[in-house]
Amino acid sequence: MGKTKSMAFGQPSGPPASARQVRELLSLLNEAGHVDFRDARGPMGFTQRQAAGKFTGPEAAGFIERLQDDAFHGPPPDAVPLTRPSADDRLLGRIPSEQLAVELRRRGWTALEP
Secondary structure, three states: OOOOOOOOOOOOOOOEOOHHHHHHHHHHHHHOOOOOOOOOHHHHOOOHHHHOOOOEHHHHHHHHHHHHHHHHHOOOOOOOOOOOOOHHHHHHHHOOHHHHHHHHHHOOOOOOOO
16 A cells, blocks of 8 residues: 555645745735734634744745735725624614713723724
8 A cells, every 4th residue: 555645734735935935924914004923813814823923935925915916906995894793793883882981981991982
């Protein structure tokens, strides 16, 4: 029987990104308003490994291209949120801001007008 090479779950498939690619990606993320890879995890769709700054070369190149494209073309005008608001979010959206502020103050929070 022939040997089959198995890959551990969650391991990258491909050569690691170069230090230059990682620096460029972090720079583009900073320009987009993110502090670091972990901060950009949700918006960019990074895995846990990527949020720790570990990318394959092709992954880094793809994210760099995406960020450069977004910077050039800007965000889509009618971006659709990725998740639907929860029932609680919808309920809170119907409560007047003043009433929410009163309740927060009652609970010991500080609430200021924007």
